[in-house]
Amino acid sequence: MSxxxxxxxxxxNPPLILSPMAGVTDVSFRRLIKGLGGVGLTVSEFISVEGLTRSNPKSKRQMRFYPDERPFAAQIFGGRPERMRMAAEMAEEVGADMLDVNCGCPAPKVVKHGGGSGLxxxxxxxxxxxxxxxxxxxxPLTVKIRAGFFDHTINAVETAKLAEDCGAEHIALHGRTKEQGYRGLANWDLVRQIKEVVxxxxxxxxxxxxxxxxxxRFAETGCDGVLIGRGAMANPWIFRQIEDTMQGRxxxxxxxxxxxxxxxxxFDLLRADMPEAPAINRMKQLxxxxxxxxxxxxxxxxAVYHSHSVDEILGRISEYFEAIEAGRPYFGEGAATEIVEAPELDSCEAASVAVQT
Ligand SMILES: Cc1cc2nc3c(=O)[nH]c(=O)nc-3n(C[C@H](O)[C@H](O)[C@H](O)COP(=O)(O)O)c2cc1C
Structure with a gap:
């Protein structure tokens, strides 16, 4: 299958998309993952049109991409048509290959202004x-939608048809409702249903x-592409591995x-792009x-969570890999005794707190 x-x-090509994740899929993360192979399309984090059209430095930074990421989609969110239009124009001006409208973010701050899943x-x-x-x-204009707003108002098929009627040229569905947040499992049957009507x-x-x-998911739904978000953080090679399988390699x-x-x-990419403190935080996140x-x-x-400087993080990485390579047990040198659980990465909510709408 290829x-x-x-x-x-x-x-x-391949039909695999690095799913947008606010606070994660910035220019450094996308370059890292794209470089490993298997990613057919990268998408920016969602960018506030209110910030972008007022020259907010954070929003403008979020619009950056590397030429080797192409094809690249800039994703914007907001509820005001005029601002959305202006921001879309800016995305085209900076050379994005397509413009994606976020119709899925469940964060109250975004929904309150009519944007994200509010749409x-x-x-x-x-x-x-x-x-x-x-x-x-x-x-091309594309949209990323959710199953519906409330669990009892699932309308992904209608939303997809409307988007197509308005000229959208690709529909991506995250099959959970806004009410559901990230609980339960995504409903992929809705992907099949949309595929049947658009x-x-x-x-x-x-x-x-x-x-x-x-x-x-490809086989059950007949979908054209599959997006992977959280799975790419746990296994950044997942795109390449899926492509290998599709190609029979x-x-x-x-x-x-x-x-x-x-x-x-x-870590190098992050440090080249941002000050030390946020780079360290991003490292901890990955x-x-x-x-x-x-x-x-x-x-x-x-050990990484309890590190506070670049040198400490680099030291922990060396210690860990040297121990494992040598077949020695790793005791977490420099680590506090209390184990840090891997936090669930589950929304654009935290990232949107900083968003001005
Ligand atoms: C931390 C985080 C941030 C997200 N930010 C965005 C976003 O900015 N735009 C968007 O369309 N979806 C966003 N999503 C949703 C993902 O793109 C994806 O649809 C969802 O996580 C389900 O896919 P997954 O199970 O492969 O992660 C975000 C998800 C997470 C976990």
Whole structure:
């Protein structure tokens, strides 16, 4: 099985998308993952149109991308058609290959202003926004939606049809409702249902963490693409491994050295892009997910969490990998005795706190 799909004339090959995650999929993370292979499309974190159109430095930074990430979609969120239109134009101006409208974020701060998943319960507003944007940009317009707003108002199929009528050229569905947040499992049958009624390509999102999971979702739903978010933090090679399987190649298995290099490369990318303190926090975030299932991972995670400087983090990484490579047990040198649990990464909520709308 090997297939790609097109969003207008842009080939998404392989049909695997790094799902947008606010506070995670910034330019450094995307470059890291893209470099490992298997990613057919990268998407920015959701960017506030209110911030962007007022030249907020954070929003402008979020619009940056590396040329080697292409194809790249800029994702914007907001509830005001005029601001959405202006922001979409800015995305086209900076060279994004497509413009994605966020219709899924459940954060109260975003929904309150009509944006994110608020658009799922206000189709007239969604229609106005999409038509306004469509009038302005020439790059493809895409949408990322949720199953519905409330558990009793599931309307993903109607939302998808509306988006297509307004000119959207790709629909991505995260099959949970806004009410559901990140609880339970994503409903992939809705992806199948959307695929049956729209002509544009359809991709699904939610809970894909294994090769088998991705292949099963393609087979069950007939979807064109699969998005992977949280699974990419636990296993950054997942895209490449799925692609290997689709191409009938031997599946790449990262060595310990690959894992060490990945952490070091990510830290370098982060430090080149931001001050030390946020770079350290981002490292802790990745380490929290990445160490799940690694031998001695809990102690390593704890050691990283209790580090306060670049040198300390680098020291912990060396100690850990040297111990494991030498077959020695890792005792978490420098770590406090209390084990840090890997936190659940479960929303755009925390990231949106800083958002001005
Ligand atoms: C920390 C975090 C931040 C997220 N931020 C965004 C976002 O900015 N835009 C968006 O469309 N979806 C966002 N999502 C939703 C993901 O893109 C994805 O649809 C969801 O996590 C389900 O897929 P997964 O199980 O592969 O992670 C976010 C999810 C997480 C966990």
């Amino acid at each position: 297939r790609s799909f097109k969003i207008r004339d842009i080939e998404i 799922l319960k206000d189709h007239p507003r969604l229609e106005t926004i999409l038509r306004e944007i469509k009038k302005t940009i020439t790059i 002509k544009v390509p359809v991709s699904g999102s939610g809970d894909v963490t294994t090769i088998e999971g991705a292949l099963a 031997e599946v790449f298995q990262p060595t310990l050295e690959d894992k060490r290099q990945l952490l070091l490369e990510y 380490a929290g997910q990445f160490t799940r299932g690694l031998q001695g991972g809990a102690l390593f995670r704890t």
